[in-house]
Amino acid sequence: MSRLADTFAALRRRGNGPGLVTYITAGDPDLARTEGILHALERGGADVIEVGVPWSDPLADGPVIQRATERALAAGTTLAGVVEMLGRLRAGLRVPIVLFSYANPILRFGAERFAEAARAAGVDGVLVLDLPIEEAGEFRSLLSSRGIDTILLLSPTTTDDRLRRAASLGSGFLYAISRLGVTGASAAIAEGAEAMVRRIRAQSPLPIALGFGISTPEQVREVGRWADAAVVGSALVNVIADAGASHDLNVRVEEYVRWLKS
Amino acid sequence: MTERPVFARRDPDARGYFGAYGGRFVPETLVAPIDELAAGYFAAREDPAFRDELDRLLSHYVGRPTPLYETRRLADRVRIFLKREDLTHTGAHKINNALGQALLARRMGKTRVVAETGAGQHGVATATACALLGLECDVYMGSEDMRRQALNVVRMELLGARVRRVDSGSRTLKDAINEAMRDWVTNVAHTYYLLGSALGPHPYPLMVREFQSVIGREARAQILAQAGRLPDIVVACVGGGSNAIGIFDGFLEDRDVRLIGVEAGGERIAPGRHAARFAGGLTGVLHGTRTFVLQDEAGNIELTHSISAGLDYAAVGPEHAWLRELGRTEYAHVSDAEALDGFQVLARREGILPALESAHAVAYTLRLAADVPEGTVILVNLSGRGDKDVQSVMEALK
Numbered sequence: 001m002s003r004l005a006d007t008f009a010a011l012r013r014r015g016n017g018p019g020l021v022t023y024i025t026a027g028d029p030d031l032a033r034t035e036g037i038l039h040a041l042e043r044g045g046a047d048v049i050e051v052g053v054p055w056s057d058p059l060a061d062g063p064v065i066q067r068a069t070e071r072a073l074a075a076g077t078t079l080a081g082v083v084e085m086l087g088r089l090r091a092g093l094r095v096p097i098v099l100f101s102y103a104n105p106i107l108r109f110g111a112e113r114f115a116e117a118a119r120a121a122g123v124d125g126v127l128v129l130d131l132p133i134e135e136a137g138e139f140r141s142l143l144s145s146r147g148i149d150t151i152l153l154l155s156p157t158t159t160d161d162r163l164r165r166a167a168s169l170g171s172g173f174l175y176a177i178s179r180l181g182v183t184g185a186s187a188a189i190a191e192g193a194e195a196m197v198r199r200i201r202a203q204s205p206l207p208i209a210l211g212f213g214i215s216t217p218e219q220v221r222e223v224g225r226w227a228d229a230a231v232v233g234s235a236l237v238n239v240i241a242d243a244g245a246s247h248d249l250n251v252r253v254e255e256y257v258r259w260l261k262s
Numbered sequence: 263m264t265e266r267p268v269f270a271r272r273d274p275d276a277r278g279y280f281g282a283y284g285g286r287f288v289p290e291t292l293v294a295p296i297d298e299l300a301a302g303y304f305a306a307r308e309d310p311a312f313r314d315e316l317d318r319l320l321s322h323y324v325g326r327p328t329p330l331y332e333t334r335r336l337a338d339r340v341r342i343f344l345k346r347e348d349l350t351h352t353g354a355h356k357i358n359n360a361l362g363q364a365l366l367a368r369r370m371g372k373t374r375v376v377a378e379t380g381a382g383q384h385g386v387a388t389a390t391a392c393a394l395l396g397l398e399c400d401v402y403m404g405s406e407d408m409r410r411q412a413l414n415v416v417r418m419e420l421l422g423a424r425v426r427r428v429d430s431g432s433r434t435l436k437d438a439i440n441e442a443m444r445d446w447v448t449n450v451a452h453t454y455y456l457l458g459s460a461l462g463p464h465p466y467p468l469m470v471r472e473f474q475s476v477i478g479r480e481a482r483a484q485i486l487a488q489a490g491r492l493p494d495i496v497v498a499c500v501g502g503g504s505n506a507i508g509i510f511d512g513f514l515e516d517r518d519v520r521l522i523g524v525e526a527g528g529e530r531i532a533p534g535r536h537a538a539r540f541a542g543g544l545t546g547v548l549h550g551t552r553t554f555v556l557q558d559e560a561g562n563i564e565l566t567h568s569i570s571a572g573l574d575y576a577a578v579g580p581e582h583a584w585l586r587e588l589g590r591t592e593y594a595h596v597s598d599a600e601a602l603d604g605f606q607v608l609a610r611r612e613g614i615l616p617a618l619e620s621a622h623a624v625a626y627t628l629r630l631a632a633d634v635p636e637g638t639v640i641l642v643n644l645s646g647r648g649d650k651d652v653q654s655v656m657e658a659l660k
Contacts, residue, residue: 079560
């Protein structure tokens with residue numbers, strides 16, 4: 001069983017509160033400090049960490065992650081550098097790591113070469129934002145033959161037919177997008193989110209993490225009533241942006257994650 | 263080269279691929295809306311009523327067919343014919359596609375249109391079509407392009423569109439497309455994304471080509487009537503490549519006709535200084551399609567430069583990449599300076615101010631004219647008029 005499957009199975013067994021998936025943009029403020037942030041996320045209680053690969057044209061992201069991406073690129077962050085960094089950290093982290101990327105950096109790197117590097121670095125899952133299931137077939141095989149989960153996204157616009165296909169092709173967990181639009185925090189969880197998670201449940205036994213617009217412990221608990229985990233991204237990226245170069249960056253990240261799980 | 267009749271019916275395959283190029287690389291939220299768009303488009307193109315309404319508008323509103331004009335003083339060794347898309351309503355070929363897609367949007371029950379624009383010609387065409395059909399219209403435009411094409415910003419606003427300023431990235435066309443796609447992904451239920459070039463996820467490259475193919479159909483009949491023969495060479499500028507694919511489409515079966523696309527060579531062929539994808543690009547994915555893309559080692563999209571806002575883009579339409587691979591089309595590039603020369607030569611010798619985009623095709627034709635045999639017949643797509651560029655040209659010539 002993959003580390004992601006183990007993690008979600010343990011969450012379901014324990015049954016004491018929802019899982020928390022945290023997203024950060026790698027290389028914001030720089031790769032060296034990303035290492036400290038990853039450890040802080042684990043200490044704070046993150047159950048899964050999504051590591052975002054910065055790319056020049058993040059068209060599915062809102063302003064917060066766009067800015068983080070710009071800072072990371074300005075700091076010289078590349079996919080190769082991110083994978084190399086994860087390989088170094090892997091032995092010291094027990095939490096599963098999901099690489100979160102747009103398609104082009106992976107294609108430029110070479111899909112097979114990337115899959116091999118991700119395996120060697122101990123990456124547990126890969127999510128490619130602009131690689132829908134119709135385009136993902138070959139890439140998914142490259143990953144699964146190396147024991148890496150392919151995390152698929154599901155949206156409110158996803159039809160039941162495609163939902164069934166995603167459920168059979170995805171592994172690790174399914175990432176449900178709570179609402180239409182780009183990434184970013186909102187005041188309230190989108191109205192249709194619960195119904196959407198139930199719609200996915202009806203088609204798939206895979207764990208479900210719900211993301212987009214989640215930033216408070218109340219929202220995490222609310223999501224936890226029907227999904228396996230909540231994903232917090234932009235709000236956490238904001239915490240990192242605010243702390244920036246200050247010496248207590250890691251403490252603030254850890255405290256924020258602990259607060260989200262409270 | 264293959265002898266299969268690959269050019270007879272050039273629909274891409276079911277997944278939207280022209281050979282190895284094209285496809286649909288979009289976030290999950292856009293998959294269903296794009297399926298809906300494809301279904302809507304394939305139904306519309308089989309519907310005679312849709313076709314009739316578009317044809318009527320093209321003739322009575324746009325002013326088609328546009329003239330084919332044989333130049334008098336541009337060259338003496340060769341015969342040069344200009345397909346005068348600059349004489350359409352709104353002044354560029356963009357209106358052919360904008361009207362077609364706006365009609366489709368209305369047919370699909372959408373009430374709002376978003377679009378991106380580089381030079382502003384697609385934005386003006388979209389604002390015009392939306393005014394005509396009573397659709398709400400938001401046009402995303404990079405702030406750098408708003409500066410270069412200030413006149414078109416005013417035109418769009420006068421036509422009732424909202425121009426949304428984009429300050430991210432390079433503040434040009436690529437960033438405007440990013441923002442337009444973010445808007446679409448947020449408002450998919452009632453919003454139609456009216457993409458302006460033969461780019462983007464399937465079915466856009468096919469749909470835009472089909473709406474622009476009227477250029478090639480008219481030009482082929484006109485040149486047969488006027489010259490009594492087919493041209494030896496067809497030349498068109500290529501940004502995303504919609505005017506080029508539109509005119510090439512009429513001649514793909516005519517194997518002896520050379521088809522040459524002209525990209526923006528900018529200042530020189532070096533990273534960030536040009537927009538010649540076939541000179542400096544590699545296969546990659548940008549804005550939903552797999553094609554030739556200017557990018558760095560890490561797969562980040564390179565900044566581009568061209569004096570012409572409409573050619574200042576890092577990717578080329580996927581069908582161009584495919585036709586080039588098949589050996590059916592060729593691509594060249596001319597520099598900013600050559601394009602400026604082309605602009606001035608056409609103005610002074612023929613009394614026509616071309617768009618800076620089209621001036622690239624003119625400049626390449628002048629280069630070609632010196633090398634080809636005497637009497638060669640060259641057809642140039644004069645895709646747009648140059649009023650919008652007068653300020654830029656004045657500054658560049660200072």
